Amino acid sequence: MALCKMLYYLIALCLGVNAKMDCGSYTTKTVKISITSRRNLTGHWIAQVQLEHGGGDKETGPWDMDIEHTTTMCQGNVTVDLKATLIAPPAKSILTAGPEGYDLVPGLGYYKLHTDVKTWDEAHVACEAEGAHLLIINSDEEAKALEIFWDANPKILNGDPNNWAHVGFHDKYKKGQYLTIFNQSLVSTGYVKWYPGDPQGGQQNCGIVVRKSNLLADIYCNSVIPFFCELEL
């Protein structure tokens, strides 16, 4: 057959961008994939793929791309099909609303940053009244997710005390013995990252999380500040 005399390499790149979520307010971003190959020291060709995407700081997690590769050969013509599936995380603006003004952070829980400032004990009671509890941070990921809530409440940025929020730990029973509101050691939560210089101890027996750094610190229990409540998934 005349058509198949020559060997052709046909590369068809089918890029399917699937944002796997409720798209709502999601906006399309430009994605650029560059594949570069080079020889390593033993002469093998190594290809590196770089994924550029325009998510900026609004994304709550990394992007994942899976590429399926199919090669078909027909009478000397080789066709390479690449099918790429891109899974983008939800942007900050599309947190799902939960009960009582709580917002869902997928995979972590429902959270609410109360800006109706209270003492630690009052905050503890207020969270319970909503069927929740004062936040207990269990991972770096969870600590980082708090930024969404601080950012969503810019009005509480004025003044230092408002850059802190009560969370669910204290050393009220024994100085230096930090316990969660469930009487478990702070160490058992998996997240014990103190703000430089903290804990200060003394009469500062209640736990807070510090805006931006998401680090823990202690404060006087009667400090009237915002507080984080958490509803388990």
Ligand SMILES: *[C@@H]1O[C@H](CO)[C@@H](O)[C@H](O)[C@H]1NC(C)=O
């Ligand atoms: C070069 O790449 C080949 C294939 O991936 C690998 O087996 C080899 O160890 C690499 N050599 C060096 C020096 O990295």
Ligand SMILES: *[C@@H]1O[C@H](CO)[C@@H](O)[C@H](O)[C@H]1NC(C)=O
């Ligand atoms: C092989 O590739 C050539 C050039 O793209 C095309 O014209 C021809 O139809 C192909 N042949 C087959 C059998 O697919």
Ligand SMILES: *[C@@H]1O[C@H](CO)[C@@H](O)[C@H](O)[C@H]1NC(C)=O
């Ligand atoms: C935690 O321990 C204290 C002191 O032993 C006790 O008074 C309190 O009721 C306990 N709280 C919980 C939630 O178990």
